[in-house]
């Protein structure tokens with residue numbers, strides 16, 4: 249099994265989740281910043297995780313551009329899953345802004361759609377992991393939750 253975790257991260261929280269996912273998949277699985285990914289990294293992979301912080305309801309421009317740059321069948325035969333980090337709705341005091349954030353959605357769905365558009369098999373539902381404030385820290389237990397979620401792709 250060849251697995252790869254591609255992520256972007258502004259404050260380091262999504263990177264921590266990406267590293268927890270890579271560790272959960274076993275030795276030999278790398279967590280690679282999207283800026284360092286080349287097309288050869290994608291050859292002969294069976295499993296791919298792609299994650300981003302949610303920024304204004306979407307993935308970062310680097311993740312969006314990377315996914316858009318892939319040929320249409322680039323991920324054929326690859327089991328893939330999307331993840332993001334996000335702030336908890338309950339932490340948003342202003343009720344109008346809370347509604348806007350809820351309606352706006354999260355990066356995981358956009359990433360999952362882009363993966364499917366490149367012929368990936370979305371083997372498990374995408375997931376969002378919570379940061380307590382914009383810059384972090386991650387909510388307690390999120391790394392462990394990410395590890396368990398990631399391992400579920402091995403049985404999917």
Ligand SMILES: Cc1cc2nc3c(=O)[nH]c(=O)nc-3n(C[C@H](O)[C@H](O)[C@H](O)COP(=O)(O)O)c2cc1C
Pocket residue numbers: 256257258259260261262263300301302303304305306333334335336349352379381382383384
């Ligand atoms: C400019 C900006 C926009 C953001 N937009 C959202 C958003 O739409 N929804 C959300 O839940 N969190 C939002 N956040 C919080 C980020 O999701 C949070 O900073 C991120 O998960 C941290 O991950 P990182 O450390 O990998 O950058 C935003 C943060 C910033 C700075």
